[in-house]
Amino acid sequence: MRAERPLGRRGFLAGAGALAALTLMGCATALDDIGGSDEDNRNFQGRLLPQPVAKPEVTFTDTEGRPYDLRTATDGEMTMVLFGYTSCPDICPIHMGALPPAIEKARLPAGNPNVVFVGVDTARDTPEKMREFLDRFDRRFVGLTATPEEIDRALAEVGFPPVVIDPEGKGGDNYSVGHPSQILVFTPDNLAHIVYPFGTREQAWAEDLPRLATIDWNLA
Amino acid sequence: MSWWCSADGRAWTWEWRPYLGAWLLVGFLFAVYTWAYRSDPDFPLRRKLCALGGIVIILIATDWPMASLGAGYLLSVQMGRQVLIVLIAVPLLMYGAPPVVGRWLDGSQRRRSVTKVLSNPLFAVLATSGLLLAVNTPMVSDRTIISPLGSFAVDFLWIVAGVLMWFPVQSPSPMAPRLVGPLALVYLFIQSIAPLPTSFFMTWAEYPLFATFELAPRVVQGFSAVDDQELASGIAQVLGGLVIWFQITARFLHWAILREREENATVPDFIRRADARETARAAKTDR
Numbered sequence: 001m002r003a004e005r006p007l008g009r010r011g012f013l014a015g016a017g018a019l020a021a022l023t024l025m026g027c028a029t030a031l032d033d034i035g036g037s038d039e040d041n042r043n044f045q046g047r048l049l050p051q052p053v054a055k056p057e058v059t060f061t062d063t064e065g066r067p068y069d070l071r072t073a074t075d076g077e078m079t080m081v082l083f084g085y086t087s088c089p090d091i092c093p094i095h096m097g098a099l100p101p102a103i104e105k106a107r108l109p110a111g112n113p114n115v116v117f118v119g120v121d122t123a124r125d126t127p128e129k130m131r132e133f134l135d136r137f138d139r140r141f142v143g144l145t146a147t148p149e150e151i152d153r154a155l156a157e158v159g160f161p162p163v164v165i166d167p168e169g170k171g172g173d174n175y176s177v178g179h180p181s182q183i184l185v186f187t188p189d190n191l192a193h194i195v196y197p198f199g200t201r202e203q204a205w206a207e208d209l210p211r212l213a214t215i216d217w218n219l220a
Numbered sequence: 221m222s223w224w225c226s227a228d229g230r231a232w233t234w235e236w237r238p239y240l241g242a243w244l245l246v247g248f249l250f251a252v253y254t255w256a257y258r259s260d261p262d263f264p265l266r267r268k269l270c271a272l273g274g275i276v277i278i279l280i281a282t283d284w285p286m287a288s289l290g291a292g293y294l295l296s297v298q299m300g301r302q303v304l305i306v307l308i309a310v311p312l313l314m315y316g317a318p319p320v321v322g323r324w325l326d327g328s329q330r331r332r333s334v335t336k337v338l339s340n341p342l343f344a345v346l347a348t349s350g351l352l353l354a355v356n357t358p359m360v361s362d363r364t365i366i367s368p369l370g371s372f373a374v375d376f377l378w379i380v381a382g383v384l385m386w387f388p389v390q391s392p393s394p395m396a397p398r399l400v401g402p403l404a405l406v407y408l409f410i411q412s413i414a415p416l417p418t419s420f421f422m423t424w425a426e427y428p429l430f431a432t433f434e435l436a437p438r439v440v441q442g443f444s445a446v447d448d449q450e451l452a453s454g455i456a457q458v459l460g461g462l463v464i465w466f467q468i469t470a471r472f473l474h475w476a477i478l479r480e481r482e483e484n485a486t487v488p489d490f491i492r493r494a495d496a497r498e499t500a501r502a503a504k505t506d507r
Contacts, residue, residue, distance in 0.1 A: 089231030090229060090230070093437065094438070097438065097444065098434070105427075136442065198435075201427070202427050202445070203426075203427040203428075
């Protein structure tokens, strides 16, 4: 007679092994959802838009208080635009934080692209606060704002939904703001053919930017 | 209240968020050790205190804030957790393991066979390195630490890696052939260089390797994911190396002192024979 219970022990070990294997290899991750297939995206790591969109025809105000026409100020230059807000706890600072090292590593022959941050939380995104926020990443980043109506119009022109202020937070100073989490990239043809969702990594930017700077979309 | 730490993507706050699982784990360890000490009342207090230290370190490494920061925000803190668990807490717990554990390990042929395998230094080096390498790959890390279960698996595997690593030199089984003296030092030296490939990639990678830490809300402004990665590599190499080299030094001194006492305790044969001849000659002269 065996005093041991080998089956029970084997079962335990098999169960522990299976648990470890499942948790290590099989855990579902949202990270896999980022980006479409390479074939759909012509090997870009962002998402190609079904139709290219033009820069919004809205005159914004920059952090110096001067009017800023996105179309004329960035004409013929690669321009990356994020509609966000400076109090954003996650998406905006993470997106913006990935850009400076990626741009540096991309080493674009035509020079650095314009990075434009449109502050959609007009109550809190004052010029000073926006400048302070952007300087944390790069002093060359452009901060823009406009009236809520103009911002919503600009968003509609590029096919994004309007800004949503958390109704529970209205009136207080600690509220969240619903805003597009993608960065629109306008290539030198002054059209945006591609967006980069939240979760785009530094390496993806550094690999895509040189191609975006030189691509001829008519031939691509 | 989550039962275990994980990366949840929320902005970091210093608001206290204890993890139920961490407290249950240390409570379980404390209860088991306390119960085990009751059957071995003569067990040295020093060893009991070491085990208590190990339990406290397990709590520090698996509860807020260290676990939250490590699992969801900073790779450097995650590496600090690994060093704490694998290199400090587990050996302390093994040093403080009461004799009843050793008796249990020697209680059956099957357990003795397992103990023999675990005591094999080559197996220990390969198993520890393989396990830590697997846990620290972006593919595994990014997929596990985003859920409490996955993060728990990582922490559990760290404990397993710690047991595997220290078993050849700190086996609680009196029957297991423990490495002592220079062999133990060589074994620990090899274990100190085993994690270098992982650290190498972390140090020299041009881009952040781990999506979880790259895309996590920043805890310290201006401290980029690459900076964090380099610090993590430094912690794994320097802090981890220091812990192992402290062990090597302590074990060397211990071995050297014992050897010195042993050497001086007995008079070598040739001296004893010479002394005997001298005594005999003196006696003959006296006559």
